[in-house]
Amino acid sequence: MADTLRGNLVVAQSGGPTAVINNSVVGVVDEALRHACIEDIYGSFRGIGGILDENLMDMRKEDPRVIRGLRSTPGAGLGSIRLKVKDHHIPRIVEVFKAHNVRYFFYIGGNDSQITSHDIETLAAQEGWEMRVIGIPKTIDNDLPETDHCPGFGSAARYTATTIRELDRDNHSLPYVYVVEVMGRDAGWMTASAQLAKVDERTGPHVILLPESPFEPQKFLDMVQKDVDRYDRCVIAASEGIKDKDGNLVAAADTVDAFGNRQLGGVGQTLAENIEERLGVSARWTKAGAIQRCAAHLASPSDVEEGYMVGLSAVRAAVEGENGKMVTLVRESDHPYKCTTGLVELEKVRGRTKDVPLEWFDADEMEMKEEFVKYVTPLAGPIPEVSILDGHFVGKKCEPWQDPTKK
Amino acid sequence: MADTLRGNLVVAQSGGPTAVINNSVVGVVDEALRHACIEDIYGSFRGIGGILDENLMDMRKEDPRVIRGLRSTPGAGLGSIRLKVKDHHIPRIVEVFKAHNVRYFFYIGGNDSQITSHDIETLAAQEGWEMRVIGIPKTIDNDLPETDHCPGFGSAARYTATTIRELDRDNHSLPYVYVVEVMGRDAGWMTASAQLAKVDERTGPHVILLPESPFEPQKFLDMVQKDVDRYDRCVIAASEGIKDKDGNLVAAADTVDAFGNRQLGGVGQTLAENIEERLGVSARWTKAGAIQRCAAHLASPSDVEEGYMVGLSAVRAAVEGENGKMVTLVRESDHPYKCTTGLVELEKVRGRTKDVPLEWFDADEMEMKEEFVKYVTPLAGPIPEVSILDGHFVGKKCEPWQDPTKK
Numbered sequence: 001m002a003d004t005l006r007g008n009l010v011v012a013q014s015g016g017p018t019a020v021i022n023n024s025v026v027g028v029v030d031e032a033l034r035h036a037c038i039e040d041i042y043g044s045f046r047g048i049g050g051i052l053d054e055n056l057m058d059m060r061k062e063d064p065r066v067i068r069g070l071r072s073t074p075g076a077g078l079g080s081i082r083l084k085v086k087d088h089h090i091p092r093i094v095e096v097f098k099a100h101n102v103r104y105f106f107y108i109g110g111n112d113s114q115i116t117s118h119d120i121e122t123l124a125a126q127e128g129w130e131m132r133v134i135g136i137p138k139t140i141d142n143d144l145p146e147t148d149h150c151p152g153f154g155s156a157a158r159y160t161a162t163t164i165r166e167l168d169r170d171n172h173s174l175p176y177v178y179v180v181e182v183m184g185r186d187a188g189w190m191t192a193s194a195q196l197a198k199v200d201e202r203t204g205p206h207v208i209l210l211p212e213s214p215f216e217p218q219k220f221l222d223m224v225q226k227d228v229d230r231y232d233r234c235v236i237a238a239s240e241g242i243k244d245k246d247g248n249l250v251a252a253a254d255t256v257d258a259f260g261n262r263q264l265g266g267v268g269q270t271l272a273e274n275i276e277e278r279l280g281v282s283a284r285w286t287k288a289g290a291i292q293r294c295a296a297h298l299a300s301p302s303d304v305e306e307g308y309m310v311g312l313s314a315v316r317a318a319v320e321g322e323n324g325k326m327v328t329l330v331r332e333s334d335h336p337y338k339c340t341t342g343l344v345e346l347e348k349v350r351g352r353t354k355d356v357p358l359e360w361f362d363a364d365e366m367e368m369k370e371e372f373v374k375y376v377t378p379l380a381g382p383i384p385e386v387s388i389l390d391g392h393f394v395g396k397k398c399e400p401w402q403d404p405t406k407k
Numbered sequence: 408m409a410d411t412l413r414g415n416l417v418v419a420q421s422g423g424p425t426a427v428i429n430n431s432v433v434g435v436v437d438e439a440l441r442h443a444c445i446e447d448i449y450g451s452f453r454g455i456g457g458i459l460d461e462n463l464m465d466m467r468k469e470d471p472r473v474i475r476g477l478r479s480t481p482g483a484g485l486g487s488i489r490l491k492v493k494d495h496h497i498p499r500i501v502e503v504f505k506a507h508n509v510r511y512f513f514y515i516g517g518n519d520s521q522i523t524s525h526d527i528e529t530l531a532a533q534e535g536w537e538m539r540v541i542g543i544p545k546t547i548d549n550d551l552p553e554t555d556h557c558p559g560f561g562s563a564a565r566y567t568a569t570t571i572r573e574l575d576r577d578n579h580s581l582p583y584v585y586v587v588e589v590m591g592r593d594a595g596w597m598t599a600s601a602q603l604a605k606v607d608e609r610t611g612p613h614v615i616l617l618p619e620s621p622f623e624p625q626k627f628l629d630m631v632q633k634d635v636d637r638y639d640r641c642v643i644a645a646s647e648g649i650k651d652k653d654g655n656l657v658a659a660a661d662t663v664d665a666f667g668n669r670q671l672g673g674v675g676q677t678l679a680e681n682i683e684e685r686l687g688v689s690a691r692w693t694k695a696g697a698i699q700r701c702a703a704h705l706a707s708p709s710d711v712e713e714g715y716m717v718g719l720s721a722v723r724a725a726v727e728g729e730n731g732k733m734v735t736l737v738r739e740s741d742h743p744y745k746c747t748t749g750l751v752e753l754e755k756v757r758g759r760t761k762d763v764p765l766e767w768f769d770a771d772e773m774e775m776k777e778e779f780v781k782y783v784t785p786l787a788g789p790i791p792e793v794s795i796l797d798g799h800f801v802g803k804k805c806e807p808w809q810d811p812t813k814k
Contacts, residue, residue, distance in 0.1 A: 054803040061799035069794025075576030099804040169482030170701040286696035294577040387476025392468035396461040397506040
């Protein structure tokens with residue numbers, strides 16, 4: 001290419017990690033190695049913090065087997081950061097880029113990271129520092145706009161669906177109410193994915209609570225009671241970010257919860273305690289926390305591939321002269337599932353999020369509709385099958401059991 | 408065989424399920440089908456409750472593919488129960504057995520179930536009802552005596568180690584203190600298994616807290632501080648049943664915790680809150696709850712096989728005339744790992760539990776010793792490998808970063 005830009009490359013990871021985020025790093029490194037215009041390949045230690053503090057790691061010096069191994073390693077291999085990048089950070093970043101002749105920058109992250117990438121691109125242009133900045137999407141929350149879905153989400157969906165399908169068998173063994181607190185404070189994509197766990201009408205999840213749909217305490221309790229009456233049990237997938245009709249979190253620290261009680265724990269504990277108190281049925285809860293975003297052993301096959309692909313595509317686009325874009329995932333077909341990459345201006349992404357469309361949610365039955373299941377199935381990949389006995393009961397031959405210690 | 412006992416068979420599951428408990432049901436059914444002396448094969452719906460209430464399922468009428476599918480299905484396929492069986496239940500059980508010509512009874516469970524089996528065997532003999540009662544061990548807690556280990560434990564160990572290895576990568580990305588609350592109220596076998604997650608000195612778990620080793624608040628905080636100083640972070644595997652030197656639970660509902668605070672949540676929350684308060688470092692926690700005992704997708708290969716094998720062996724032993732025994736697992740060799748089954752008198756098992764030997768725990772370093780790792784490795788099976796970058800930092804070229812908004 002005539003106008004090839006020569007220089008060094010920086011790749012960085014930001015925010016909460018995912019099960020597949022390292023695939024994007026490996027994609028960037030693998031593709032960078034194919035282009036002579038890219039000289040040094042630096043991994044920034046702990047996101048933007050590694051640029052501010054000049055903690056840059058020479059990726060060419062790493063053992064290629066270690067790089068390869070990152071493809072099945074969860075967490076951010078380069079380290080991550082939760083720093084909210086502000087205007088005053090940007091000049092320093094460009095300063096460090098100039099000092100290290102960085103002409104290519106790839107930032108793997110969610111909404112905030114795309115804003116940061118956009119700001120860096122803008123300032124570098126203003127200062128006449130020629131460089132290519134490409135955002136690489138990553139978020140278990142799946143809430144970036146302009147892309148069919150986000151790398152990291154499919155694996156989180158697979159984790160949620162697999163875990164709830166297994167919990168449902170446990171719950172069937174010892175029937176009670178079980179509340180699974182699912183990550184995703186503002187967007188309910190992960191919680192919605194619990195729908196994939198369902199095998200038939202009897203099996204859980206019996207109730208799904210999304211942050212996008214206002215939480216109504218009485219309606220919720222009525223639904224739980226209905227399931228307990230029908231099935232002797234109820235499995236609930238509840239987003240940690242569910243809100244009441246006024247937009248207040250159902251479970252925020254040191255507040256009065258939606259039921260009117262003083263709030264002690266998270267959503268799982270709050271719902272379970274209220275169910276026990278109001279309905280008089282035994283309720284348990286689980287808060288898997290960060291486990292939900294790092295279960296690489298359950299990574300979705302398509303997510304692993306796409307996580308890698310967005311890394312490759314980002315470098316290719318940059319070498320071809322693209323700048324100020326985010327890589328997107330474009331669904332070409334559902335059967336067979338086929339997905340390619342595209343590009344969108346960072347300007348169009350910045351500051352925008354994508355909620356679960358409420359038309360995909362049946363608020364009366366508190367379950368996801370078929371449209372959502374169709375959307376998420378290829379992203380999550382296979383969910384382990386379970387076997388459920390028919391139960392052919394034989395005729396009774398004794399008098400009904402009366403416990404002599406109870407009257 | 409001359410003295411073959413003809414009649415029907417009942418198999419039942421009890422207590423908290425495991426990832427592999429259904430393998431024992433399938434083992435019983437498969438072996439029973441090979442013996443003409445065994446006529447009907449009944450699965451008791453929800454443990455001993457299904458016998459008391461005569462809810463017996465004809466297993467011969469189930470689709471063989473469904474039975475086969477149980478081998479990878481977590482939870483108790485027959486249903487389970489938490490009923491504490493007492494003396495007055497036993498005559499009713501024998502009554503139902505007589506009514507249905509039950510001559511073979513296999514009870515898959517933990518400590519309490521072995522006592523129940525023993526009581527049934529004793530009363531049947533007293534009443535002159537010839538039958539064979541064999542206990543089949545099952546518990547994620549691994550606390551049954553007289554057996555090298557218990558079916559269900561290996562998979563729970565694999566889950567614990569895999570999850571903590573993955574969480575450790577997440578924690579390395581965004582360093583803070585992470586407390587993983589692990590099941591096992593009285594025995595620390597599952598928590599101890601976290602040791603398998605460790606890749607090298609830097610990686611977690613950095614602290615293991617067993618119920619068998621008295622919890623010392625200050626010593627614990629000092630160790631966490633030491634790890635934060637060394638590694639910028641600390642991953643803690645804490646048994647839900649840790650106790651102080653007086654034997655009081657560190658986190659019991661509505662009590663004052665070991666730090667002197669009013670106790671609000673479980674062990675994970677209690678430790679995390681105290682670390683934040685006392686050490687001023689960010690701490691998070693997870694309580695995976697029942698997920699830990701039903702993660703069939705992470706079932707240990709040896710555990711799956713042994714879970715099946717104890718079912719087969721139980722039926723073989725009974726047909727051969729054994730009675731009032733529990734099947735045991737006998738480790739023949741470590742390299743290669745080889746395990747067979749044995750039998751032990753129920754009388755020798757009843758009322759006894761097996762703690763983690765404290766000589767396998769380094770209480771100063773709060774980690775498990777090599778003897779334990781050797782014991783548990785073949786039981787848990789493979790833990791997914793992770794890749795860790797060396798980090799070859801390049802020379803700095805700018806002045807150190809000074810945030811202009813901070814003085």
